[in-house]
Amino acid sequence: MRLAIATGVRVAVSHSPPAWYRPVSRSLTLCQRFSTTASNTSSMATARKIHLSPLTDSGVWSTGVTEGSARAASEVLQEDLEKHHVFFNNMGFHNHIVHHILTLYALGASPADIQAAYDRNKTYQRRTMPVNEKVVQSLSEKSEYREALGKEKNYPNFLKFFQREIELKGTDAVLNEYVFAQDDNAESMMARLFGGLLHPIIHLGFAIEFNQPAIIAEGLAQTAVHDDWTGPRYLWPAEEAAGGIGRRGEKTMLQLLEEARATPKLASSAHWEDGNKLRDGVLKRAPEEMISVASQYTVSEDQIQEKFAEMVNTSVYFTSASQRPSKIIKFDFFHIHTVNSSIFYSKILNLPSLTTRTKLRLLEWKGRMDLITYISRNVPALYLNEITQYPVTHDWETITIRSNQHPDDDGHLAKLVRALRNAEHVCKLYTGREEELGLKITEDSWLKIGNMVKDSVEGKGGEAMWVRSTGFDEAWVDFGDRARL
Numbered sequence: 275m276r277l278a279i280a281t282g283v284r285v286a287v288s289h290s291p292p293a294w295y296r297p298v299s300r301s302l303t304l305c306q307r308f309s310t311t312a313s314n315t316s317s318m319a320t321a322r323k324i325h326l327s328p329l330t331d332s333g334v335w336s337t338g339v340t341e342g343s344a345r346a347a348s349e350v351l352q353e354d355l356e357k358h359h360v361f362f363n364n365m366g367f368h369n370h371i372v373h374h375i376l377t378l379y380a381l382g383a384s385p386a387d388i389q390a391a392y393d394r395n396k397t398y399q400r401r402t403m404p405v406n407e408k409v410v411q412s413l414s415e416k417s418e419y420r421e422a423l424g425k426e427k428n429y430p431n432f433l434k435f436f437q438r439e440i441e442l443k444g445t446d447a448v449l450n451e452y453v454f455a456q457d458d459n460a461e462s463m464m465a466r467l468f469g470g471l472l473h474p475i476i477h478l479g480f481a482i483e484f485n486q487p488a489i490i491a492e493g494l495a496q497t498a499v500h501d502d503w504t505g506p507r508y509l510w511p512a513e514e515a516a517g518g519i520g521r522r523g524e525k526t527m528l529q530l531l532e533e534a535r536a537t538p539k540l541a542s543s544a545h546w547e548d549g550n551k552l553r554d555g556v557l558k559r560a561p562e563e564m565i566s567v568a569s570q571y572t573v574s575e576d577q578i579q580e581k582f583a584e585m586v587n588t589s590v591y592f593t594s595a596s597q598r599p600s601k602i603i604k605f606d607f608f609h610i611h612t613v614n615s616s617i618f619y620s621k622i623l624n625l626p627s628l629t630t631r632t633k634l635r636l637l638e639w640k641g642r643m644d645l646i647t648y649i650s651r652n653v654p655a656l657y658l659n660e661i662t663q664y665p666v667t668h669d670w671e672t673i674t675i676r677s678n679q680h681p682d683d684d685g686h687l688a689k690l691v692r693a694l695r696n697a698e699h700v701c702k703l704y705t706g707r708e709e710e711l712g713l714k715i716t717e718d719s720w721l722k723i724g725n726m727v728k729d730s731v732e733g734k735g736g737e738a739m740w741v742r743s744t745g746f747d748e749a750w751v752d753f754g755d756r757a758r759l
């Protein structure tokens with residue numbers, strides 16, 4: 275019997291983890307790993323400096339990381355930190371450079387690939403905004419901090435504030451004080467963490483996974499300037515309806531998806547014309563029904579790891595199976611974020627610095643966001659045969675290399691490929707329990723999905739890489755019909 279420490283699941287497996295799977299250290303807390311109170315040498319990451327080492331900072335899933343790529347990634351990420359804003363336009367569209375570069379580095383991309391991706395994506399970024407030192411100082415007061423939340427202009431001020439707090443207290447203390455504490459400001463940050471199509475938790479997740487305190491400061495600052503409607507309108511009511519945090523889950527996510535599809539008011543709650551189909555669709559037209567379904571996704575302490583596998587598997591299932599059989603293969607842009615944000619839980623759920631309550635809550639909220647994301651795309655029909663019957667013409671190495679070098683990717687493709695590789699490992703630990711846990715993606719389906727992903731982004735003549743809101747007929751208008759023999 276071997277201990278699968280990479281995901282924290284104590285199960286019997288008949289083989290060692292594959293060579294590509296690099297278990298994260300369990301012996302150090304985040305604060306110990308990120309300590310910035312010692313001498314700030316050139317060979318360590320700090321609250322203001324990004325430094326990646328292949329020995330300690332390769333992520334929960336990586337392949338072929340090198341010192342050269344670590345240097346290249348560190349250099350471009352440092353430039354991004356110092357020169358670019360968190361949003362690349364005034365509409366709140368996110369700067370994905372951190373996500374993209376760290377993913378390429380973990381996927382074994384060459385220094386040239388990393389530089390090319392950065393050069394391509396830096397062209398449309400906004401420059402940093404000036405820091406208001408008076409505001410930075412005021413953020414130490416809880417009332418001033420609360421007043422500053424949700425205002426984009428405060429991003430540079432929050433960034434500077436969290437850099438100083440990390441230097442003073444360490445990352446463990448800062449995360450627990452400003453996000454995971456049980457006070458009003460931390461509750462507001464938790465709500466914002468799951469806003470913005472999960473981008474705040476994705477950014478913070480990358481920072482935690484790759485041991486970078488400067489990116490943790492970025493992630494916290496990004497979180498602070500997002501909207502918080504996910505809390506009062508959805509996540510808090512669902513938690514209350516569930517009877518609190520950590521109740522034993524009796525239904526699988528798959529069962530809850532099916533219940534949502536069988537509830538007409540909920541299934542039809544999002545409309546094509548809705549600007550934000552979660553907030554202005556589902557939570558406007560069927561809030562009680564959505565909260566009822568979401569409140570049934572609960573996780574007890576002894577279920578953490580199996581519910582994690584269930585969450586990962588279900589997000590991959592509805593993301594991959596929500597196709598249009600009459601149309602070419604495409605993956606939904608909104609659905610892929612549920613998959614891409616799952617990978618960090620392989621580390622987060624094992625951090626000794628987080629309480630069990632925090633881990634349970636993070637997992638429950640992630641599952642509930644996955645559910646509403648699926649429903650908000652007009653509960654698309656799920657075709658498992660689209661996966662199981664898909665031909666395998668590429669191995670994972672070919673798929674990975676293509677994702678590293680795709681000329682039109684801003685990081686979403688590479689993130690999806692790496693998250694799928696991690697999900698495959700997480701779920702294979704539960705071989706033999708698929709029916710019990712509601713795991714639809716099994717055996718060779720992982721590589722088939724990888725092939726689907728690669729083939730789906732090889733469009734011609736300006737064809738979009740992703741379909742947006744796959745359950746709506748309108749989403750497919752500009753995509754070609756599938757070739758028939």
